[in-house]
Amino acid sequence: MANRYWVVSLPVQNNNSSSSIWNQLQQNISKHSFDTPLYRFNIPNLRVGTLDSLLSLSDDLTKSNAFMEGVSLKIRRQIEELERVSGVNTAGLTVDGVPVDSYLTRFVWDDAKYPTMSPLKEIVDGIHGLVAKIEDDLKVRVSEYNNIRSQLNSINRKQTGSLAVRDISNLVKPEDIITSEHLTTLLAVVSKYSQKEWLASYETLTSYVVPRSSKQLYEDNEYALYTVTLFNRVADNFRTSAREKGFQIRDFEYSPETHESRKQELDKLMQDQESLRGSLLQWCYTSYGEVFSSWMHFCAVRLFAESILRYGLPPSFLACVLAPSVKAEKKVRSILEGLSDSSNSAYWKTDEDLGGGMAGLAGDADTHPYVSFTINLL
Template sequence: MYWLVSLPLLESEDRSWTLVQNKTTYENDYSINFKFAIPDLRVGTLDSLMVLSDDLVKVNALVESVVNKIRRQLFDMGSGRAEDFQEVSVEGVSPDQYLERFSWNEAKYPPRRPLSETVSAITETIQRLEDDLKVRMSEYNQLKGLVTAAARKQTGSLAVRDLTGLVKADDAVNTENLITLFAVVTKQDKSEWLSTYETLSDFVVPRSSKLIFEDQDYSLFSVTLFKRVADSFKAAARSKGYQVRDYEFDQELQENQSEAAKTLKANADSKRSQLEQWSASAYGEAFSAWIHICAIRLFVESILRYGLPPKFLAVLLKPNQKNTTKLRKLLASLFGSSGTSQYFDGEAGATGGLAGESEMYPYVSFTVSVDG
């Protein structure tokens, strides 16, 4: 977690930076600090800045939410461990390093272009990424659902699962007069089945029943009999609590289903890989866009707070979480032109800032959470 702040200059930028470093890092273990470079952006009119200030609150919320959506998608496809997420990069470095070494992308976002146009361009980019994410997730989840449904057919209870793959060619007889049926029997009824199946109807082939497959609860038995008594055998079996499954062995069908399942799984794996690669790339693009929005917000709020010409020091602080209250008080005492009580309450923060955040201090401050 970081604080992105702009501090009013005390004589010069160098003196302000040295003061912050001495008081927060060298003399106290309050924070690690990084200069946050913002170019000479085009200011425009005061009215346009006021409008943009309001818009930026909404845009920031949108951009941050898309960054976190893509981030969660990467977590969902991985192990969900933070150490795995460190492999994701933003322009070749980790998200933390990108933020700590932030440099404005002048080629992509010309500094002298009106800020409203830059914000609009970033918004369009983020909306495109969000739309792409929805489409790609939908395509992958659809294939994933089909794979799951196919797997359930192959791994569910014998009472409902597909017998394809369990029954082999030599397990089934199907001639002009004979047919093989398949009975699902609870495990506790195995002995009774083996001792009584020959008596369930006439014309059952003696000693023809054999165990085909077992799961946790059921056993699958084959039994061969004359076709003309198949219906009466099924009725007698059902009266005993046995479930007779209709299944006709088809070698070609088995091979086709097996091939179709492999193709479906391969397609799903390919779609997953594509989604993962896209998400990693899109995360970098979205994260970079978000930090540029943060930079614009800091610039706009600083102009509205300190006036023209721009005279402020932009700093990224990584607070020591044990000393955040002390750090706030220190910054307020150093940079509060009219004392700390007007802006800072050590217990509850304050009443609302220009940027629409829940905090207000005698300097502009935003919280940036890389971890979502």
């Protein structure tokens, strides 16, 4: 599948027919750029309206196209992220059950969804409204999913951060804690470089500390977690003395109910995340197809309107899709220009093409004597 396609229209003039121009294009592409895929782009007879309405519509077409391409890209990137996290590897995105590139190269107008007798502005507004609604839905769904992810990330940070800040409830077992009428167990966070000092001094930080009661429960790259058992009535004095020595006493009260509640909360968040990820991914698959289909109908309207503004009435042009490689682009452009009415084609050339001469009428390096715009699939 190519990543970039050109959608172009060539004028049909001088007693030629679209079939004749098509045959010439096929022959030239086959002879000079045989590796460039070429397809007809089938546009129905749409309602032209007035020249003023076409001019007014033309002002909005480029902006609307950028919007639709942007929404398509957002959904595609969201799909790629979700598939990467989920470990899903799909065969490829589809539109109406066919691969994306096949939908573009075999485009068929959906008259039931977009009646051809409707004014062009009405069709464009309808397409824009549908894509805008999908974008709004995307924002809501992604926000909901990211909220769950943020909650889980916050919990994970508390469980994986340094001992100075992390949740230590999953590091402490019931048998590590002594709580009675007179005794209590405190938890001390000690720098790895101060462990010898801790073990040598904790019994003397205050009176009534149980000798040899300190036990290491856990160690990370920076700190170690120790218990110490002492009389309740000297606990505050011990905290003060420990702080002066650079030891941190973590407030902790072991509760089986709290521990179980936190575990259940974490399990539920993980289940919610998996559920939301799956539903968001399925929604993205469907919505990408809807957006891409809408975008291609919009491109058909855009090509139709710009071709009339370029070539005049009645509508008489050949619409096609090409996928040239980067190295073949210049040659294909030359072929397309040769099949256009080139009596004034010099006015459409860029400074570079003219060797530094007069700029093109539109002052745009991507302006040609035929209608052309690019569709990026990635």
